[in-house]
Amino acid sequence: MNEILGSLSSAFFLALLTYGTKWQKGEPFDGFKLLRTLIIGAVLGVIAKLGGAELTADNWQAYEAANVGIIAALDQLVKLIGRFIVR
Numbered sequence: 001m002n003e004i005l006g007s008l009s010s011a012f013f014l015a016l017l018t019y020g021t022k023w024q025k026g027e028p029f030d031g032f033k034l035l036r037t038l039i040i041g042a043v044l045g046v047i048a049k050l051g052g053a054e055l056t057a058d059n060w061q062a063y064e065a066a067n068v069g070i071i072a073a074l075d076q077l078v079k080l081i082g083r084f085i086v087r
Contacts (some may be wrong), residue, residue, distance in 0.1 A: 002055040003063075004045030010067035011041025013023050014075075041067070 015037040019029060044067060048055075055063050 001049075001050040004042060005054055006055045006060065006063055007041040007045030007048065007071075008038060008068050009041075010064050011037045011071050013016065013064075014068050014071055036078060037075050040071050044070060044074075046084075053081065 006043075015034045018037075019034070023029070053063070
């Protein structure tokens with residue numbers, strides 16, 4: 001369960017950072033983007049849990065850092081695929 005919560009917290013942190021940069025440019029909040037990022041984080045957490053990853057006090061920083069990078073890449077990939085489908 002900690003792995004899923006860790007991935008969700010990484011996703012939420014990344015979503016807040018992304019929204020912060022968009023907010024400065026005047027873009028309104030988009031709940032769909034937040035939900036998309038959180039779903040990606042939850043899926044990654046489930047995959048980590050099923051894959052046997054264990055989140056401990058010793059490895060949580062590396063786990064969170066890796067999650068942020070993977071979530072950011074997958075978020076862009078999902079957005080790209082979504083734009084091709086919507087066309």
